[in-house]
Amino acid sequence: MKNENRALLEKYGQTHLLQFYDKLEEDGKDALEKQIEELDWGLFSCLNNDNTPSGKGKIEPLGALCVDEIEKRKEEYTAAGLEAIRTGKVAALLLAGGQGTRLGYAGPKGTFNIGVNRKLYIFEQLIRNTLDVVEQAGAWVPFFIMTSEKNHEETMAFLKEHNYFGYNSEYIFFFKQSMAPSLDYDKRLLMETKDRLVFSPNGNGGWFSSFMKAGMLKKAKELGVEWLNAFAVDNVLQRIADPCFVGAVLKHGCVSGAKVVRKADPEERVGVLCLEDGKPSIIEYYEMTKEMSYAKDKNGEYLYNFGVILNYLFRMDKLEQIAEQKMPVHVVEKKISYIDPDGTAHMPAEPNGYKFETLILDMVHMMDNCLSYEVVRESEFAPVKNKEGVDSIDTARELLKANGVRL
Ligand code: UTP
Numbered sequence: 001m002k003n004e005n006r007a008l009l010e011k012y013g014q015t016h017l018l019q020f021y022d023k024l025e026e027d028g029k030d031a032l033e034k035q036i037e038e039l040d041w042g043l044f045s046c047l048n049n050d051n052t053p054s055g056k057g058k059i060e061p062l063g064a065l066c067v068d069e070i071e072k073r074k075e076e077y078t079a080a081g082l083e084a085i086r087t088g089k090v091a092a093l094l095l096a097g098g099q100g101t102r103l104g105y106a107g108p109k110g111t112f113n114i115g116v117n118r119k120l121y122i123f124e125q126l127i128r129n130t131l132d133v134v135e136q137a138g139a140w141v142p143f144f145i146m147t148s149e150k151n152h153e154e155t156m157a158f159l160k161e162h163n164y165f166g167y168n169s170e171y172i173f174f175f176k177q178s179m180a181p182s183l184d185y186d187k188r189l190l191m192e193t194k195d196r197l198v199f200s201p202n203g204n205g206g207w208f209s210s211f212m213k214a215g216m217l218k219k220a221k222e223l224g225v226e227w228l229n230a231f232a233v234d235n236v237l238q239r240i241a242d243p244c245f246v247g248a249v250l251k252h253g254c255v256s257g258a259k260v261v262r263k264a265d266p267e268e269r270v271g272v273l274c275l276e277d278g279k280p281s282i283i284e285y286y287e288m289t290k291e292m293s294y295a296k297d298k299n300g301e302y303l304y305n306f307g308v309i310l311n312y313l314f315r316m317d318k319l320e321q322i323a324e325q326k327m328p329v330h331v332v333e334k335k336i337s338y339i340d341p342d343g344t345a346h347m348p349a350e351p352n353g354y355k356f357e358t359l360i361l362d363m364v365h366m367m368d369n370c371l372s373y374e375v376v377r378e379s380e381f382a383p384v385k386n387k388e389g390v391d392s393i394d395t396a397r398e399l400l401k402a403n404g405v406r407l
Contacts, residue, residue, distance in 0.1 A: 001018065001021060001029075001033060002033060005033055005036045005037060006018075008036060008039075008041065009036065012041060012044055013187070013188070014188060014189050016188055016189075016341070017032070017036065017189060017191070017197070019341055020191075020194035020195070020343070023194075024194060024195050027195075028194065028195035029195070031195045031196065032195045032196070035196065035197050039181060039197075040180065040181075043180065043181070043329060043356050044187075046329045046331055046356060047183075047187055047331060047354070056276055056281070056283065056287065057276045057277035057281075058276065058277050058278075059274055059275070059276055059281070059283060059292070060274060060275040060276075060278075061274055061275070061295075061297075061303035061304055062273055062274045062275045062280065062306075062370075062372055063372065064260055064273075064305075064306045064372035064373065064374045065248060065252070065371060065372060065373050065374060066374045067374050067375070067376060070244065070248065070373070070374065073248075073251075074244055076247070076251065077243075077244045077245075077247035077248045077251060078243045078244045078247055079247065080243075080246070080247030080250050080251055081242070081243030081244055081245065081246035081247030081248075081250070082136065082137050082243045082247070084226075084227065084246055084247070084250060085133065085137040085139060085141060085241060085243060085246065086137050086138065086139045087139075087224070088139065088142070088223055088224040088225065089224060089225060089226040089227055090141060090225070090226075090227045090228075090229060090241050090246055091141060091142040091143070091144060091220055091223070091225040091227070091228055091229070091241075092130055092141050092142070092143045092144065092228075092229050092231070092240050092241050093144045093145075093146065093207070093211075093228045093229060093230040093231070094110075094126065094143065094144065094145045094146065094231060094233060095146050095204045095207060095230060095231065095232055095233060095310075095360070096108060096109065096110050096145055096146060096147055096151070096155060096233040097146045097147055097148035097151070097176070097177040097201045097204070097207075098148075098201060098204065098233070099148075099150060099151075099200065099201060099334075100233075100234070101334055101335045102385050102386050102387070103234075103384065103385065103386065103387055103393075104387050107151075107154060107158075108147070108151040108154055108155045108158070108233075109122060109233050109234055109384070110122045110123035110126070110155065110158075110233050111123065111154070111155070111158045112384065112393075114236060114384065114393065114396060114397060114400065114407070115407050116397065116407040117407060118406070118407070120405070120407060121158075121162070121165075122233060122234065122236055122384065123158070123159060123162075123165065123233075124162070124165045125236045125400075125405070126233070126236070126238075126240065127143075127164065127165040127166070127167050128165065128166075129237075129238065129239060129240050130143060130167070130240045130241060131166060131167065132239075133239075133240065133241045133242070133243060134167075136243065137243065140167075140168050140170075140171040141171070141240075141241045142171050142173065142220065142223050142225060143167060143171055143172045143173070144173045144174075144175065144211070144216055144220075144228075145159075145172065145173070145174050145175075146174075146175055146176070146177050146207050146210060146211070147174055147175070147176055147177070148176060148177050148179065148201035149176060149179055149199065149201075150200075150201065152174070152176050155174070156174055159172070173216060173219060175210060175211060175214035175215075175216050176210065176214065177201050177202065177206050177207060177210040178201075178202050178206055178209070178210055178213075179199035179200060179201060179202055180199065180200060180201075180202040180203075180355065180356040180357070181197050181198065181199060181200075181356070182197075182198040182199070182200045182334075182336045182338075182353055182354065182355050182356075183353050183354045184336075184338070184352060184353040184354075185352065185353055185354070187354075190336055190338035190353060191338060191339050192337070192338065192339065193339065194339070194343060198336055198337070198338055200334070200336065200355045201357075202356060202357060202358060203330065203332075203355075203356070203357025203358045203359055204232075204310075204357075204358075204359060204360045205327050205357065205358030205359040205360050205361075205362055205363060206327075206358050207230065207360065208319050208323060208363070209323060212323060217316075217320070220316065221316075225316060226315065226316055226317070227246065227249075227313055227314065227315055227316060228313070228314050228316055228319065229241050229242075229245075229246070229311070229312070229313050230310075230311075230312050230313075230314065230360060231310060231311045231312075232309075232310040232311070232383070234383050234384045234385060235309060235310065235311070235380075235381060235382060235383045235384075236382050236383075236384060236396050236399075236400060237379065237380050237381060237382040237396075237399055237400065237403060238259070238309065238311050238380055238381070239375075239380060240311075242259075245257060245259060245313065245373055245375075246313060248371060248373055249313050249371045249373070252371050254369050254370060254371040255314070255315045255318045255367050255368050255369060255370075256280070256312060256313060256314045256315065256318065256364060256367040256369070256370040256371070257312065257313040257370060257371035257372075257373050258273055258280075258282075258308050258311070258312050258313075258364060258370055258371070258372055258373065259308070259309050259311040259312075259373050259374075259375050259380070260273055260306035260307060260308055260309065260372050260373065260374055260375070261306070261307055261309055261374070261375060261376075261377040261380070261381050262305055262306060262307075262374065262377065263302070263305055263306070263307050264377070266293040266294050266302055266304075266305075267285070267290075267293055268285065268307060269285040269286075270285060270307030270308065271283065271284050271285065271307060271308045271361055272285070272288065272304045272305075272306060272307055272308070273306055273307075273308055273364070273370065273372045274304060276365060279365055279367070279368070279369075280364050280365060280367055280369060280370035280372075281364065281365040282308055282361040282362075282364055282365070283304070288304065292304055306372055306374065308361065309375070309380070309381050309383075310360070312360065312363075312364065314363070314367070318367060318368070319363075322363070322366040322367075325366060327358040327359075327362050327363070328358065328359075328362055329356050329357070329358055330356070330357050330358070330359055331354050331355075331356060332354065332355050332356075332357050333351040333353070333354060334351055334353065334354070334355050335347075335348050335349070335350065335351050335352060336348070336351075336352055336353045336355065338352075338353075378399065378402065378403075379403055381399075382395070382396040382399035382400060383396065384396045
């Protein structure tokens with residue numbers, strides 16, 4: 001091994017990566033050296049941050065545009081949104097690069113069948129929801145899909161095999177997100193094979209830089225796109241490129257918008273949209289004090305009452321402006337498959353290490369403003385996160401049924 005690479009391993013306490021080196025073929029040796037050379041060693045400094053991004057500023061509540069108010073101006077908002085969609089200004093951006101480890105399903109999450117008596121794949125359900133808007137607007141909504149190295153081929157093949165569930169494939173664009181190394185609890189880099197480190201998708205905050213790197217920004221501009229509606233793969237009830245939401249953001253002169261739901265209870269584990277030093281920001285449930293969670297306004301309403309559901313609208317030129325800014329890196333605990341020093345593969349049932357992720361919610365704080373737009377939880381929020389219990393396959397099925405979706 002090259003001296004400078006060996007020195008790096010020593011400096012960062014990673015000499016265990018040499019354990020198989022001498023027995024590797026030349027190709028394997030080269031591959032491993034390349035990974036060591038190209039690794040973002042700067043990430044190691046995040047490990048000392050105690051898992052929390054650098055301190056928050058002054059937090060204040062941010063009220064939402066509530067369901068009642070939206071209802072009153074529904075026609076006006078919807079007309080404005082439909083006009084933007086018709087003129088090609090709005091694109092959908094599906095964040096499907098995650099590994100969905102909590103669900104414990106082997107394939108890409110979107111290929112999961114949520115149906116009971118018939119097949120209904122998560123991707124299918126999301127595409128159907130978008131097709132409703134396509135029909136209403138009479139125009140195709142460009143549909144970008146972010147995958148990762150781990151699920152790219154499978155995602156593409158699945159959608160092709162299912163004929164994109166009726167979507168016009170000329171308007172579907174795939175791109176891959178970047179990867180980051182993973183570590184065990186002793187902060188040692190994990191290995192996937194004898195000549196390869198474990199690399200995991202680098203979080204959903206990396207989407208815009210991956211979007212640019214893959215030439216998608218250029219493509220979006222050619223299509224005349226001005227707004228990107230980024231959303232998670234796992235909320236099977238969400239409305240995508242929702243004309244009323246788009247129109248409301250436009251009418252209120254905002255540069256971004258976030259769909260939010262009223263919290264189920266003050267201590268619900270969701271990120272809350274608020275103001276931080278006068279700018280929009282999302283405060284995580286574990287960053288809220290009990291006092292904040294229960295604080296009320298003069299009308300008796302909770303002040304921090306609106307949780308985000310990972311459905312955001314961003315003005316694309318604003319995203320370009322912040323593209324060079326550094327995002328906080330979160331160190332998150334996950335289940336990570338790896339090989340041990342004997343070369344035996346392990347697929348842990350419990351979290352066993354750390355991944356480095358940037359998060360889309362941190363992008364909101366980089367925006368000048370953000371329209372907090374309330375949606376009815378029971379009609380628009382059915383996340384499939386866990387195998388069972390809260391936010392699980394069963395709870396999502398119940399919510400789909402309650403909304404008249406045949407399963
Ligand atoms: P989650 O926060 O649920 O993460 O992602 P996850 O990695 O998919 O799932 P767990 O925590 O391992 O169970 C929310 C959304 O962000 C996407 C996911 O695909 C999902 O749509 N995501 C997450 C990415 O696109 N890339 C990532 O690196 C992480």
